[in-house]
Amino acid sequence: MEIHSAAAPHLDVRAHAERRRRLAASLPCPALFFAGTAPPRNYPANTYAFRATSHFLYFVGKAIEGAVLAVLPDGRSFVLRPRPADDDALWHGPGLDDAALAKRLGCEVRSLDGLASLLDPRGACTLPAIDARTRAAQSALLGRAIDGGALEGHDATLADAVIALRLHHDADALRELRLAADATARAHLAGMKATHPGLREWHVRAAMIAAMAHEDCGVSYEPIVTVHGEILHNHRSDHALAPHDLLLADVGAETPGGWAGDVTRTWPVSGRFTPSQRALYEVVLAAQARAIEKVRPGVRYRDVHLAASLAIAEGLHALGILRGASPESLVHEGAHALFFPHGVGHLLGLDVHDMEDLGDRAGYAPGRTRSTQFGLAYLRLDRDLAPGMAVTIEPGYYRVPAILADASLAPLVARFVDRDVLARFADVRGIRIEDDVLVTAESAEVLTRAIPKSIGEVESAVQAGQ
């Protein structure tokens, strides 16, 4: 039928079958993965763009609204779909029938009505969806409360089995991550080129989103494109670009298959860093290089974070912004976190914070929990690195008014920050440099290395558009 002549996104049937097979081998009971449905935006028929749950995408490879994947301990798998409404073909086109979809997925396809003939859903395990409506559907089908609380019993076993698979990216996952990295690279190049004094942040944001859309990619998170980089999660984009501003762009692509890129670059609106901007940019760049050098199998990720923290402390100590006996002592006291208050990165995969729907279960190795220290408390990952893991490395420097004025941090600020020196760097509000890094057999590979990063590269890229 002509409707299917379109270029369907790549789907490696064998890779997904292998993932299901490996999962089945460690299952205590049948597992049900819910794809979810598109949440309504302002009325039921006007929804956000549908994005299937990542666990469903990982094992099926295609977003199918309302579908459930059943993986049985005996190795069989089924994709179960809700019956279409009578007028579905009118509004949404013919779609693939069960046989055609089964061929495309490499997995038997049935109607969701027929689930009970395959297994007793009351004996199945599942992972709670984030979306309340999908959780209600899970509760109804499994006949028990699925409430997003702590995982127990077979659900917990399932979560650990899924994490064990998704932590280490297979060849097909890597293909997707490289695709996401490439589209993300195009976005950042387009953003640098689109930057001109007098425009508003949204102009650059639009150019970056369009560059990814031109590769058939969406965004893996709401882009941050701002001259107020000191606001870590700033989703407003309406400031004007002044010539002496630095523009921070934290933008990542999502492939048609759902995989994420996540990159931050910071560039001067004028195409030229000022001396103060240049000095702090070099501090962050050196910290990132130090952290990336550290990435290799067997290294604890918290030590990567601490390596970046030490480099930031060294840089700020050398510039005189932080004062103290030594950079090591500054890190020991947590003074670096006054300017680098977040973690150096996180897992990357189908989710930009991979598997964060499971809380810290994926990011923290068993027995490890989050620190309560300011700064370290925001570290989203503390595992020993292993081949096939993908992580971000994203140190930063921020002059955050809320931190420098915080009563509980006042002693730290008074003791370690030289406000007179800091004032000389007033044209730097926020710098972050972030890349996506794959842990390889012996060291690491930067997936997003094509994106301008050194001062010379960044200035050239911005100037090329001016």
Next chain:
Amino acid sequence: MEIHSAAAPHLDVRAHAERRRRLAASLPCPALFFAGTAPPRNYPANTYAFRATSHFLYFVGKAIEGAVLAVLPDGRSFVLRPRPADDDALWHGPGLDDAALAKRLGCEVRSLDGLASLLDPRGACTLPAIDARTRAAQSALLGRAIDGGALEGHDATLADAVIALRLHHDADALRELRLAADATARAHLAGMKATHPGLREWHVRAAMIAAMAHEDCGVSYEPIVTVHGEILHNHRSDHALAPHDLLLADVGAETPGGWAGDVTRTWPVSGRFTPSQRALYEVVLAAQARAIEKVRPGVRYRDVHLAASLAIAEGLHALGILRGASPESLVHEGAHALFFPHGVGHLLGLDVHDMEDLGDRAGYAPGRTRSTQFGLAYLRLDRDLAPGMAVTIEPGYYRVPAILADASLAPLVARFVDRDVLARFADVRGIRIEDDVLVTAESAEVLTRAIPKSIGEVESAVQAGQ
């Protein structure tokens, strides 16, 4: 504080205060409007872009996540906000304090904790949110089940009072609708210009979205940009553009204030309509003109739909695709709906189908209900038009395989469709022409008239990019 130096979107404080005042005058009890929260996309911290509920936006003018607007029968109003988390200023910036926000909104601002000191929420009325999580918050605050079922008691009274206001756009609403229309016009011009054989649908879609983003506008619904216009709600955009294809683009902007544009144009990928495409395009264009001529105060919207239907029947009868005693008899039998199966339009405002969160309560005048006839059953609006209403006018022609093969429609098809003639128009799968129309004191104004529409205008606009 520097963070607030950005160009904040226009907010007419007096217009919003007047809306609240008018609402208060017809309230049976205090009314609570919930702004809602951003739904999570794949894990809690990664949400879709927040879009406040339209009722909240209508009376407040600014999206404030988690906030509640209280309007009291005595005329007082309060915006109540959840208390920020301790580290909110770190991640999201300082934000406006209550006094500064109150000044910006022209309405007292308090913490949501303080609601009980203003009114007893168990005696308040509300409108059920579409989002399940927000409905749960409503239920908890009001102490009763808010389940999205039929509206009763004071909630129903509130709905009718809100509908009475929102049906007739005031000057500030019109300013927003014109802004949306202008950004939508830029999108369609950009789309026509970006069209080249060999590209994929998503290239054009990206260009259209970027053009709106350049005006700081998002999308009021997921854009449809497709060479398969016969699929009415086609959100895939991965087909290649062949030279003889028609490309149908149903794309509308959403202003920063949340107001919607909604326009469809259909243009030839090559920049030249074929004779068969031209013939059917003229049929749809004539039907749209006939329907727009009909729009004026006092006219029943169903009669606008029937005028378009008759024009479609006349055109297809003249071409020989439909055969029968007369175009009037074809409409009487519903034969036109085989090729024009949807309604001619709907209300337009803050929602692209305005107030459809209330079901047919806004679209259908009291005492009127949806027809069960094929075609008419999809008509979303059946009110008598009045000054200040905005509607879309969007007739179309579609060759839908699911309709022409439908068993229940087979007698109609056999009796009225000349398949031999239809085959001569095989290069037309779907054409829709849609504009946004304001009912004025004596007739109507097309808000989106700047967008190329005649065959000559459309061909020129596409050719300009080639």
